[in-house]
Amino acid sequence: MKSFTATDRDRGLRRLRRLTFGAVTGATVAVFGMTYVAAASYAGKASTASTTALSTSGSTATTTSSSPSTDQSATTSATAAPTATTGSSGSGTVTSGGS
Amino acid sequence: MAVASKTWKALGTSVHVLATDPQQLRAAEMAVREVLDDVDAAYSRFRADSELSRLNARGGRTVNVSPLLATAISTALTAASATHGVVDPTIGRAIRIAGYDDDFARIAGDRGPIALRAATVPGWQVVRVDSAAKTVHLPEGVELDLGSTGKALAADLAAHAAHTAMKSGGVLVSLGGDIAVAGDSPEGGWRVLVAEDSAVPPDSDGQVICVGSGGVATSSTTVRRWTRGGTVLHHIIDPKTGLPSSGPWRTVTVVARTCVDANIAATAAIVQGEAAVAWLQARHLPARLVENDGTIHYIGPWPDPDRVAA
Numbered sequence: 001m002k003s004f005t006a007t008d009r010d011r012g013l014r015r016l017r018r019l020t021f022g023a024v025t026g027a028t029v030a031v032f033g034m035t036y037v038a039a040a041s042y043a044g045k046a047s048t049a050s051t052t053a054l055s056t057s058g059s060t061a062t063t064t065s066s067s068p069s070t071d072q073s074a075t076t077s078a079t080a081a082p083t084a085t086t087g088s089s090g091s092g093t094v095t096s097g098g099s
Numbered sequence: 100m101a102v103a104s105k106t107w108k109a110l111g112t113s114v115h116v117l118a119t120d121p122q123q124l125r126a127a128e129m130a131v132r133e134v135l136d137d138v139d140a141a142y143s144r145f146r147a148d149s150e151l152s153r154l155n156a157r158g159g160r161t162v163n164v165s166p167l168l169a170t171a172i173s174t175a176l177t178a179a180s181a182t183h184g185v186v187d188p189t190i191g192r193a194i195r196i197a198g199y200d201d202d203f204a205r206i207a208g209d210r211g212p213i214a215l216r217a218a219t220v221p222g223w224q225v226v227r228v229d230s231a232a233k234t235v236h237l238p239e240g241v242e243l244d245l246g247s248t249g250k251a252l253a254a255d256l257a258a259h260a261a262h263t264a265m266k267s268g269g270v271l272v273s274l275g276g277d278i279a280v281a282g283d284s285p286e287g288g289w290r291v292l293v294a295e296d297s298a299v300p301p302d303s304d305g306q307v308i309c310v311g312s313g314g315v316a317t318s319s320t321t322v323r324r325w326t327r328g329g330t331v332l333h334h335i336i337d338p339k340t341g342l343p344s345s346g347p348w349r350t351v352t353v354v355a356r357t358c359v360d361a362n363i364a365a366t367a368a369i370v371q372g373e374a375a376v377a378w379l380q381a382r383h384l385p386a387r388l389v390e391n392d393g394t395i396h397y398i399g400p401w402p403d404p405d406r407v408a409a
Contacts, residue, residue, distance in 0.1 A: 084354045084385050085288060086402040087309035089302050092102030092117055093290040096352055097297035098319025099112050099275030 102285055109135045110143070110250065111202055112275030113297065116261065119285055120268030127261035127270045134257040135274075141167040142245050144191070145202045151243060155191060158239035169233050172226065175248045178363040179223035184338055185367045189221045191242030193341035198327050199334055212328025217340040246334065251316055251362035254279040258358075273297075278315040279358040291315050293387055295350045296322050306387075306404045314358030318365035319350040337370050346372030350389040353379070354401075
């Protein structure tokens with residue numbers, strides 16, 4: 001195995017001081033046997049995005065409508081996957097596409 | 100509310116950072132740059148000196164890895180588990196043999212024919228990670244590619260780092276169209292133009308959606324393509340064949356709780372083909388699927404594309 005250089009070590013130590021990466025929780029949802037995806041948290045700040053809609057059952061992903069939502073005021077519960085609403089282009093718009 | 104933004108290139112793609120408080124943009128930018136530098140050093144497949152390249156070259160041995168690479172590999176393995184191997188990081192050798200063996204800008208031209216043979220990839224179960232010891236063991240001949248989760252994970256990490264560095268407001272980070280947000284959003288949510296190519300200007304025609312939290316990701320077979328001997332190839336590998344996927348969807352966009360989740364789901368949908376519709380519906384994930392002929396399908400609670408925002 002290649003030895004780490006002094007620069008590598010310094011970089012690693014700096015990273016360790018600055019960041020605290022959360023380990024994959026591995027919590028299992030019994031119904032589907034899937035696992036929660038890891039979320040990283042930074043030192044001094046708890047992670048707020050630690051679960052995944054991929055791993056939740058229908059009973060916990062409580063988005064209330066299965067039809068397209070267009071309500072700008074639509075809200076989701078704490079356990080729901082984020083919803084998207086229709087918007088209009090303007091300043092501050094970004095593009096999601098392949099890259 | 101005016102949103103301030105900064106754009107630059109990193110990780111071979113475009114980076115966009117938006118902040119609701121213009122005075123916090125600089126802090127957000129610096130935090131994002133630092134995370135991306137760490138990501139590049141940890142798991143770029145195209146840097147010979149990255150940790151991932153060194154790991155891939157040491158099959159058969161147990162290798163110490165940094166916390167960041169351990170997190171990235173664990174995330175990729177969790178994605179593989181959650182998708183039953185549809186999204187699998189052990190495609191590294193397959194994607195390299197298919198011609199994606201260098202920074203994309205350097206492989207785009209036609210270099211002549213290559214021999215491709217269908218073969219199932221080794222499978223994510225062969226990767227052994229010791230989270231406590233921060234070590235990874237790959238069997239000889241197994242190479243990892245973290246493309247299906249790495250950029251999205253970087254977006255999630257960068258958004259959280261930026262939000263932590265800011266004294267107020269919220270932030271959006273886009274890495275080549277993989278988008279993560281943290282903190283407060285602008286009124287009505289962050290506006291995202293949904294397109295097949297992240298290079299499409301955001302003021303172009305197309306559906307704009309608003310998200311207040313989580314992430315948005317798009318996977319597409321139409322952008323990162325190259326030609327070998329007249330055959331067009333792309334970067335989304337089907338682990339069952341080790342070849343570029345050939346399903347009915349050319350582009351899939353998903354909104355999820357994190358950018359990683361969104362990207363896992365989008366990539367899994369392209370690989371799964373028609374089965375993706377039921378798979379996405381079962382997970383209540385808003386998704387937009389574009390067929391190879393351009394027909395668009397909307398799954399789950401995706402906003403009505405015909406509605407005009409007030």
